[in-house]
Amino acid sequence: MANRVALQGLVAALAVAAAAPQAHAQEDARTSCLALALPPEAAVDVPGIDGTYWPDLDGAAALPACRAALAEHPDDPLVLATLGRALLRVGDYAESVEHIRRAADMGNPFGQSLLGYVHFTGWGVPQDPELGVRYYRMAADQGYSYAQVALGWALHGGRGIAQDDQEALRWFRRAAAQGDRSGLARLGQMYDRGWGVPVDLTEAVRLYTLAAHLGDPLAQANLGLTFYTGRGNRQNDAQALHWFRLAADQDWPPGQTGLARLYQIGAGVEQDLPRAIALYRQAAERGFLTAQLYLAEIYDRGNGVPEDDEEALYWYGLAADQGDEWAAERVAELAGATGGTCGDPLAARLESVLADIRDTFELSPPISTCSMLMVADPALRQLLGGADVPIVAELVEDSTGCTEVCREHDTACRDATSLLTAMAEDWQELTELAEARNCEL
Template structure:
């Protein structure tokens, strides 16, 4: 591309590109006028790659205000041309429960297409939508058919969903016996979620008699299958007194296992163990390292604990500006009421001890960490 065309790209004039790769290279180089317009033109003319790229540009607000709804429209155009990646993405965006763009009726044809192609996740999704009557007439037998197809590929979440529906009486009659039968069946087939669920039911005495040894057995099997909640529950049980005298070493074993899966609360619990010398020799440095890991995973009580260490100088050099910034950000941003209350209390205490220069440093930390 010549200098004239490049200047047009920089300043928003009309430019042409020899290929989509050339336009993408211009966008990656920071040009957001002409190359984006060129890509849009190609997409409007039916270029599938251009349509997929327009989804990303709309999604990230490149060359335009971010507009996910418009991006989804572009992605759906690519899906309509048979692009399997786009079909899977549009099905997920429009169907998963926590998606802000969830639209089961619009999702249904794409979910069905992916399910019929053999996508086990979408087979579960199609079964769930059919079970709940979202975007389709409710039909338990049809839902089971899709859950069975997914289970043939080792995906047991669909059957778990039927068990949960019977447990809660949600879209199906409440039936504890049937829920337990399903949980036990798929637990034996390797469902970690079902093992954890059975552990919780036996621990709480819901649908069955309370049986803590049985609950521990289920939790251990679920933990071996990689279920973090089971690891954390075991850590909590051994830390408390429901199983007899607390066993802090055993508790720490399970928290460490969960921490190995990048769980912020688990790292916080590991930090507490080192901080208090429970189940391990007291070590403030290792406590700080664990609290730092928890904070890096955005676990707010980990941030509060780390800030406390900076206040006291335990395991780290005393740093009031850093502590103040940690407390301030938790107090401002957390959804955890306990963390917010503790952060506010500590924030007030630290504020009284800051010098003007330390306050300025703390405010700069807040700006840097908020960016």
């Protein structure tokens, strides 16, 4: 679950808190910070720095250098925004937003774009797509390519701003003209789908190819799909395998799903159903509808595995929750076959939530206990009762001791509070799923 990534971030935060920030022995702290955590689009004007894409960013490794850089350059907007990005990566949203906001207030486009992102997504602040779009536009108007792509995608989807594909195209073109891989990929997608322009598969493939060679996973997956389906007489299983695999290697759900399909049917590669199921599951667990449907169908029909109504019901249920009508029909048909229980998959998700909570408390019972009190969620208290976690009873009886605990470990307390809040939301989601399917956990 997503909490596993955040939990790793909490481990990193506790480790960083225990050591004094130190600059790299051989490099200027600012240079080290930017080399470790500056994104490529912000590194364009920084000599000697290539930038690091989000999936490759090791926030915990960057934090010591970035904190040292901030100590040396307290009013440097690029350092502020880069530190904010590293903190965002490890899940310290509150401190991250503090630094990002300072950079944005100084007019730095990287900071403005990051602030737009956190408001648009609700990371560390209340979700507000309209405010997110305003910050994206500030950065986009300064030529910042990431913000141009983000603004274009908001315009296409009509989130935080009126839907306008023509305006979206304009921003995608501006980003693509700078060689931004995501801008190239999104522009290719517009031509591929005929959004705001007539369908032009030749132009779409040209743009996808440029972006794919730059490492964009969306372009790689869409290029793989073009070769797999044979659109425009381009059928080529070997090329489909190549591009799907590159996208899957970046944990891109459509890439994982495309690669899984090739393994499932043995197209361009030796058939390997266990590997296909593992790839489908990775994508399905991240909410990718197509993967959920393929996985549900495998268990529903017993394609290479024993039929499993409970497993099929679980994945059909998730697909139905996303509005898929056929999945909803299968949920209704299969619901009576599960004996009134939600089945092993939902139970496994519940156990995963409990495991995340146990791991969080084992890191530091006092910090986690105080964070639990700050969340003050009755459902979370009920869940903790069955999790067998080391709650510090004296802090529950007298929470004034938490003031000192969280003063000493401020970042860790905030991280744990965010984690427990997310876990309570997971628990609420599970109970709602069970209620919707009229089954018991």
